[in-house]
Amino acid sequence: MNNTEERVIYIENLSFKYSGSKREALKNISLSINKGEFVAIMGPTGAGKSTLCLTLNGSIPYMIHGHLKGKVLVDSINTQETLMQKLASIVGLVFQNPNLQLFCLDVESELAFGPENLAVEREEIARRVHEIAKLLRLEDLLERSPSQLSGGQKQAVAIGAVLTMLPKVLVLDEPTSNLDPIGTKQVFEILKRLKKEKGITVIIVSHKSEEIAEFVDRIVILRDGEKFMDGKPEEIFSEKDIVNKTFIRPPQVSELIYKLIQRGYAFEKIPTTIDEAAELIRDYLIKNNVNINKKVTLNSSNQQKSLGESSSVKNEPIIKIRNLWHIYRGGVVAVKDINLDIYPGEFISIIGQNGAGKTTLVKHFNGLLKPTKGFVMVKGYDTRTMQVSELSKYVGYIYQNPDDQLFADTVEEEIAFGPRNLGWSEEEIKRSVDEVLKRLNLEHLRDEHPLSLGLGDRHRVAVASVLSMKPDVIILDEPTTGQDFRGSREIVNLINDLNKEGKTVIMITHDMYLVAEYSHRVIVMAQGEILLDGTPKEVFSKSEILAKSYLSPPQITLLGQKLSDVGFPSDILSVDEFCDVFERIVKGG
Amino acid sequence: MVKISSRGYVVYYAGDTLMHKLDPRAKLIMLAYFVGLALLFSNPIHLALVLLAAILIWFYARIPAKEVSRVYKYVYGTLALVIIIQGLSFPTGTEILRIIPENPLLGNVGALTIEGLVYGIAISERILIMMIIGPLVIYTTPLDRLILGMVKMKMPYTIAYIMSSALNILPSVQLEIATIIEAQTARAFTKLETGGFVERMRAYIPILVPLIVSMARNSTQLSLAMAARAFGASKERTFYRDIKAETKDYIVIGIMVVTFVIFVYAYIVYGFGAFDFYAIKFF
16 A cells, blocks of 8 residues: 555446446446556456446546446546546546547647646647647647548547646547557557656557557456456466457467467467567477478468359359449549459458548449449449449448447337338238348347347347348448457358358458458458459468558468468468468478 | 538638638627628618628638538528518519419418519528628638637637537538438438328438437537546636737728618618618509
């Protein structure tokens, strides 16, 4: 207790229940965080992570009501006894969606808004604005409107906008969920710099295990509102069975060494970063006198995924795109001269930075957008001559946010909406609805109100409401954004099953692990053009081209590439594949 | 240079004209001046001159013509309606066309009269003046300075802020509606073009429900984010950017005050700009 001065956050037996809810969102949490610590809070959706963040700056209980027990001290101030506005200058809170936290005309006003509200002198505000802008490298953007910035820049502004209030603690609630890989990296690097140069205490909620392992000092895991684990990244990620216990995916390199130990290889520790893992493996090979004489190439059994494609190549393409251009009003060229054939049964991932033209491209497949030049043929129909409602019979488009489409009083009605619009007979509608309800295990929710369901179920209802129209092609635009590991897995497993049942799947995503694991074919877009088009192995082995479009292959692929001098191939896609290669190298090829 | 607010809607066209350089308070007084004149005059000719003056300032400030058409795209229909309804419902006058036969209940209502049409034109001119001058002030003034102007004129900050942010809400709602319509269109939803009012409203439920849900969610998020930035922390608030009234502002304000007083005097004493719609002497 003699280091109280160092302790910046102290939570004692904290419980909270939202008003109107029976369930306790937080249960008896005790937690103490020291000055200058960089802490990640992890856990599945509904574990209480956001609730915990909101108690730190007094939003709970001041703005969001409910029943709170226990004590939260921030910088020795009790949050329940202090005005929330005063806490704003001690705890800076940054949220997930940059568009809902920037409301000024330009970046400079955005940075000044907080201190203005705190009635800070004008000269002092100017000093802070320029210091923070310099620290976050926003100096050249001060005049710009927040809406014209990239996702990463917007979050940098949102972080800067609370930093000008000189908080001691920065709390970020999933700040990178809406960002592409480059934006995510930018945010983590800013946080690292803040900790190093300013000694600010940083608390981040995130699902991104690789970045967390690289940057944070400590991980707190919540489960069902309770503190489940608390420790250093290497302690947490070396824990046995962490995935099943907490639904948190450890970094791939941790999983790798864990699996190798299980296969009987002696490693003394579990690494959390790629450099550590590379070093461990090199040491192992040297210590065990492994003779590295040739490069291992992956045999065909490891390439079954790409075989799926070659069998369908014989067919006629289901979607044919020729010389497609799309120019938005105002002259923005979103896609440039795209030529592409999509074959029945393929599972295609489209990746690329935000603004690369991915969404513009796929919106041509169901006619939501019409070509400015060139044409798109779907099952032999020219989309220029077809209504979206006609094309929706062939191409189903599933939006990222289920709440943008759920409206009916019951799940059953929701799913019947599409077929009804298509003018099917009552009998056909019923048959299709029953089939889809059964297929997606939603039968027990048939009469429930869609909006009363949890996020995972709402997602499945949204998918079901498109599937009931029996489209041949399913398009998904970032289906896993904001989902935890379990949620993403559920969605993608479902899509994968549908693909195996014969549906053609086109998925836009930033999640390279899903791309590597599930797709037959990867299309990389940059500035409206197709940069790469091939199997995941072909695409991910070209990490230099990927880097130019600010993408990077999965961690396990990178590890293989880093170890190419000791015989590892550059196109390893999964942890199991890496284990097999490792065994072959150790056993002498 | 064009500045766009965080919700992607143009609210400020930077420029170097006197209209841009004026103190926000002078511009707010100008707003009041034009609205005052629009309400004072009833003669369509005088109103037309006021309208012309407002349009001239618009062009002087070099606001793109496409903005004019954007603002007025929705207005034409409304104005036509105002003119026709007024034309039809004016109690007496020279009849040009009778739509509803004369009857004791409605009297002269239902006859298109010259007096009615002229009155309708005058009302439309009033609406147009207000619709020109409002955006003109907004397009030439950065939002934060406009708020500051209002606050310096003794308006509470919260009210000033809410007023100005109301300008931002509409476009974000439009964006959300566009996404929802797309998502439903992808489920073969087509807008109902026929049927009665109730039926049509029912047909919009697939768009209205998600819209209300998202607006409720977003407004909670927005208020949490604003509180996290100490919005409303104290009654005292500093302003990072200051505004100072200069000689040119006093001159402009002076001209407006003096001419307004003259116009009011002339109106009361000589009936300047007044118009007796019951005694049209065209014929």
